[in-house]
Amino acid sequence: MESDRGGRAMSEQSIWAGWKLSPPIQAGADGEASRRYQRARDKFKELSSALDQIESRIPGAATGQLGLDFPERAISDAFESLHTITSPQKLRQQHNFLVKGLERGARELDWKVSIPSPMVTLPRKSPQVTTDSFSQLHSWDTAVNSHDQLLPPISLHQDELKTWLAGRFLFQLVREGALLNKEWLKQVPIAMVDGIAFEKDTAYLTLKKEHHAVKNNSRNKITQASVAFNDLPDNSLEYEQQHQYRRLFLSPISQLLLLNYHQQCGRNWPVPDSAIECLLYYTQRLSRELAKVKLPALLTIAKTSASLELLPLFNYYSSQEDSSLSLPPSVWHRFTNRQVVSFKPIKTAEEDETLHTFNVFPDRDGAYPDQLKQLRKLQACLSVSLAKKTGKAKVIANIGSLLAKTEQNGVMITLLANWCIALIRKGGRVKSRLTISTISTYLSNIAKPLIIHEHMMGELEVTSVGEWEKLYETVLNASKSSASRIRTQNRLRDFHHYLTSAYAIPPIELEADQQQQHRVDVNIITPAEYCRAIEMIISSEQDRPFKIMQILALILGYRLGLRRSECASLLIHDIAYLTDQTGISGEVIVRANSFHSGKSYSATRRLPLWLLMPEEREFLIDWVQERRNQAMTRTADKQLLFCRDGEGSSLLEDSMLFRPIQIALKTVSGDKSLRYHHLRHSFISFTLLRLLESKPNALLESTWSTDDNGHIAMPNEDVDLSKLAGLPPQHRPSRKRLWLLALWAGHASPDETLSSYSHLLDWALGKLLSQRFDVPLTTHQQLVLLKIPSKTALTSWRNRRGLQNPTRASDLLKHLQNQWCEFNISPLIKAPYKPYHAPIQNPLDTILKKSSNFPAVTVIYQCLRLIEQLEHHGMTLEEAIAQSAKRFFLNPEDLSRWQKCGKYLMSTKTFRNNPVFSRYKDIEQRDHNASRSIYMPELNSCMAPPLKPNVLREAGKFFHILTEWCPQHVVAAEAGTQYFFYSMQRSTGHITLPHAEAINAVLGLLRPLRCMKHTYLLVEIKEGSKKKSIKKYWSDATGIPHKRIDLVPTSSPSGRTRYWYGNAHLKITRGHYSDNQQPLWEAFRFAVFMTMLVYGFNVGSNDL
Incomplete structure (x- = not known):
């Protein structure tokens, strides 16, 4: 096949193998082989046509040229054209064909391309109500009418009677539309054994099931129910998080039927029957027409009937397993009783973060060998068979050996390897111990796409939250199914949590994906x-x-x-x-x-x-x-x-x-x-109740x-x-x-x-059912529900309580409250509750580490600028300081002292009579610039801040770190600023210092900022010097490693240096010290100046 691509022909054999597109070969001449060949040929032509969309815009993509750069506009146009000309039946196949090929190109051919997300086809949900289910409503209505009459069972022995009574209660729940889901029906027996609870005189059962639980036999669950609750772990709140809950509020009729069951059968379930067996047993004896109906068909008919009486919202809620999950018992207790869980204050994650000594990100030095090959080596270190033989210590040692070869490991593979070590030693966010196989699975979920898209990230120290979110979104978009996306999202959350605690990067929120099947984050704030x-x-x-x-x-x-x-x-x-x-x-x-x-x-x-x-x-x-x-x-x-x-x-x-x-x-x-994020859950849950109110x-x-x-x-x-x-x-x-x-x-x-955010629909449905199924009761119904033998006894019972006709179910319940005592629920959680009292010491003052006693660095600058602006317009200095302090909520005395310190520092001259902190010789121009609408100009009392927002933000962080560090290290701070004093007018981070002591003093300012890895030494040496000895001397003297010490011939005319080890120049830069842009130097320079300004370093008392 030949196709014209931009004026040049390309044969089928020239297509790059990474596209996985090879022409079919006819295997035989019979009819079946010919038809198979023709189908393969048609598919080949369709995929080739899709590839033409890429090739026509980026020549060389089809043949697999190395290092291609794909413009985003070209990729967007290619896929848009594909979606326009391709039929819907073929679109998904051709779209994903191009996506996979581009992924291989980015991985194997170093293509720089923004890859679209693959197309995923989701199954269509079946309708709640069908024509067939409507046709069966007649038999359903007949059964419901018979059920409502509460006819007594005929000739049943004790075990059958228990099954029949349990089935009658379950049928009432289904008949009302309170519970129309098979999985939650299975949990009713456990909830009945646990007991009943009340809220605002409305009874409810608490159904619960484990997250991601295997569908075990319900019989085993019933017999083990009480054991599960009696053997709760000490931390009951953590136990709650392992379960999903649905609070089943009962109508008055349902409450009477449940009480009737308990009075005849006690607080137990008819073992070995399950809830489904009891329900079907009762249905078979209730109606011959429904005798052979299976549970799915029965629930479908019940949904159809409920759709005619309930709001579609409640009908949907009753029939779904994971929609609008109820609040866990502890949250419900907080919500309804205003009490809080009393627990001993322990060191929280927030405290750990403040005490943590953060690591330094690995260097990014040029190109690395194939990182996917390094990933395979890392996965080999996590081999399960190897771990069983050698143990976790050996696995950690193997990973350490891999990390020791720094020249082969990029930044992402280094971070992933360190994450694996942390998982082995400390476990994950949820479990404190993880097996090697689990850690290997964690790694395989996210490692490959993270390494492929690592090029999206810049310098990790200054990477913003938005850039991390963009990287993770790109990784998530590579998922081929909703389940895969959920797994990847959870692992990314674990990985970022590690980076936050280990490298102090900003935390982010990965919100639950809308296709997530198991929503575990159920909580609200009252x-x-x-x-x-x-x-x-x-x-x-x-x-x-x-x-x-x-x-x-x-x-x-x-x-x-x-x-x-x-x-x-x-x-x-x-x-x-x-x-x-x-x-x-x-x-x-x-x-x-x-x-x-x-x-x-x-x-x-x-x-x-x-x-x-x-x-x-x-x-x-x-x-x-x-x-x-x-x-x-x-x-x-x-x-x-x-x-x-x-x-x-x-x-x-x-x-x-x-x-x-x-x-x-x-x-x-x-x-x-x-x-x-639970504030958002609270807003939706409460607002939904308000919107549903009559x-x-x-x-x-x-x-x-x-x-x-x-x-x-x-x-x-x-x-x-x-x-x-x-x-x-x-x-x-x-x-x-x-x-x-x-x-x-x-x-x-x-x-x-x-589905995910409303957690009070159970209460709304319960209130609705309490109104709809609080009907007047006949004498026969009262006899059955109260279990009174004769009408005479019933009349006497009613007269003693002053009941009048018509008597509703709620009227009977008012006089039966004392009979619930032995059937009330035991506490679902073993946690002591108490009324809330504000703590004696505010935790925000003890847990939070106060950043600094000083305002933001830009606030100080804006105050000083406002003072000069007001002075320029005729206001006295004292009035200007008072006005500026009032506007920015500062102490006028502090502001006056800063203004004097800044003015002295800005007026200081070098030995060559140049301003130390200024690049301008026309100092008189400062007043004019301060009064004009220029963005952050140089002032008489302050140097000009960095212009770029990210550099200014970093300078603010450096300033607060230095102002916290200086009081504990006053001597080191004064020494460092003294040597640094006369080098601050430089536009690049190239500082000439007299000796190693001076270099170490300046490095003392960089250590608390975690910028030591961005320091270099440029040493001038004479010809014939011993380079290894010189590097060793400076490395021992300053702590800077050999690889960041460069030796150059001296520029002295004599070709000699004063000392055998040469003259060293300190370079402070992120990147290469010859780059035109030096953001680190600008941030560090401004932060040190503002630190000197607020502390008065290098300013004598006579100078103020």
Whole structure:
């Protein structure tokens, strides 16, 4: 076959083998062989046509040329053209053919290409109601009518009677639509044995099943139920996390049937029958037409019947296994009783992080050999058979030997190998011990795509959260199925957790994938806990701006359901409101920007501010106004809402925004598993209840909506939420409510919103069933339910209790409460509960490591600039300092001292009469520049900050580290700044220092910044010197390794040096010291200057 590609022909034999596209060969002449050959030939032509789309835009791709660079536009056009001309039946095959070929090219031929995600076809869900199920409703209605009459069984012995009574109760659950799922039906016997509980006079059973559990025989589970609960581990909360729960609220009729069963059979189940066998046994004796119906068909008919009576939402919930999972018992107890779990304060992960000595990222030195081959060597070290023979210590030694060959290992393979060692020694996030085979599986899940896409990452020390998220999203997109994506996502979460703890990279949130089948993250924050967390943040000793931003982030997460990344990347102009029209509440606009790309297209949305409490809305608007006043540029509205003062283009670190919130939430609830993302679960769960209410407080109880002082803590508590949102009033049905909630949550449809984020649908369904199945009871029904032998005895029983006709099921239950005592549930968790009391010492003051007593480095600069601006416009120095201190909430005395120190340092001259900290000789120009709208110019009292946001952000980090380090190392700090003093005017990190002592003094400033690996020595030597001896001398004297010591001939005219070991120059750079861009030097230089300014280093008392 020949095809024209850009004017040149290419034969079939010239196609690169990596495309896995070879022309078919006809094996025989018979009819079957000919047809097989023709089908293969047609497929070959189709795939060749798809390959033509790539080849026509990037010549050489089909033949497999090395090192091709694929423009993103060309790849996008090729796939778009393929999707346009290809039939839907063939599209998936051709699309994935190109994706796999490009992956092989990137791996084997060093292609630089952005590879699209493979296409995955998901199975179509069958409809809930079918024509066939409608046709069987007649027999179903007949059985239901017979069941409702509560006819007594005929000629049954004791064991059969137990089975029949259990089946009658189960049939009532199915008949009501309370439980229409096979897997949850199997759990009812265990829940009945455990006992019943009550909430607001409504009884419920707690069903539970293990995550990812093997479908064992239900009979074994029943006999072992009590043992499982009696043998709970000490940490009951961890035990809960291994199970899924569904809270089954019972209607009055169901409660009476359950009580009737317990009174006749006790608190046990008719062993060896399972729930399914009991249900089918009762159904067979109830109706001949349903005698041969299997359980799936029976549940299908029940779903059809329930669809005519229940909202589709409740019908879907009842029939699904993993939809809207109920709150675990401990969370439910917190929610309904306002109590917290009492546990001993232990050293948390947050504390560990502050005490951890972080590692340094491995160097990235040019090109490496095939990294996939290195990966295979790493996997060989984790061989299970080898581990069984030699043990874990030998496996660690083998990995260490692999890491010792640094010239062969890239950054990613080094990080993966160190991760494996950490897993062997310390275990994972969940299990403290992992087998070698498990670790090998963990590695195989993520290692290959991480290594392939390693080129996406720059310098890891300064890599942002967004870049990590982009890398992980690319890795996840390579998954071929939803199950594979879930496994990969979990392993990426483990891997990043290790990097966070070992290398101090910023943490990220990998949100649960919408195809995830087992949702384990079920938790909410109660309104009372929300108020407690705000009070804890307010009472902490943090700086005022940080407390305000943390409170607002907590408000936006709890009231509006914002994700972490969405909250952190909000810009000032994303808060839209009108100050002169209070009747218009305004809105929060969640959209992509330069800091955040958005989880999906549906993540772009508008959220009304009336979802906040009035005082919360005012609090938010006041902060927006304050941020506008702080910004000193014309693009103030495009700056971040949450950032350090003066750093409007740099995201605030998670440790200062989200980590304090999580510490507060864990403390006020006693639940150490709570995270910021659970605020989103809370918003959706509570808002769904409000939208489903027929009147205020019909579902969301008023007692649940208050804080510890009894004050209402939920917005719009007595208002029709549907009417506020522009929907039909509460008493009118509308499916738009679910779509509105999905829109507010940023989901493409209500499916994900309801499945993963709402955890109170069990309560809503129970309230509905309590109203629908609280019917008047006939005399016969009362005799059966109360187990009273005659009508005369029933009349006497009713008269003693003052019951009148008609008598409903709920009326009987009011007088039977004392009979539930022996059937009440035992505590599901062995954890001591107690009322909440604020801790004596605020954990935010003890766990959080206070960053510094000084404000952000850019705040100090902006204050000094404002002083000079005000002076330029005629204000006195004292008035300017007072005005600047008031605007930025600083101490005027501190600001005055900094201004004097800065002015002295900026006026200092070198021995050649040049300014030490300035590159400008015209110093008089500074006043003019400070008053103009120039971005961060040089001042009379401060050097110009770095212009690039990432460099400025790094300078801020260095400044805070140095200001924390200096008080404990005053002598070393003064020595380092003294030697560094006269080298700061240089534009590159090339410092000439007199001797090794001076070099070590400057290195002392770099050590706490973890920048030692970015230091080099350039040693000038005379001709004929012993190079090895010279390198050894300088390495021993400074601690810089031999490979970062370069020897060059001296530039002296005599060709000699004063000492045999030469003259050393210190280079500080990330990359090569000859590069034009020196971001590390700019950040370090500015940070050291600001440290000298605030501490007054090299400034005498007479100079102030």
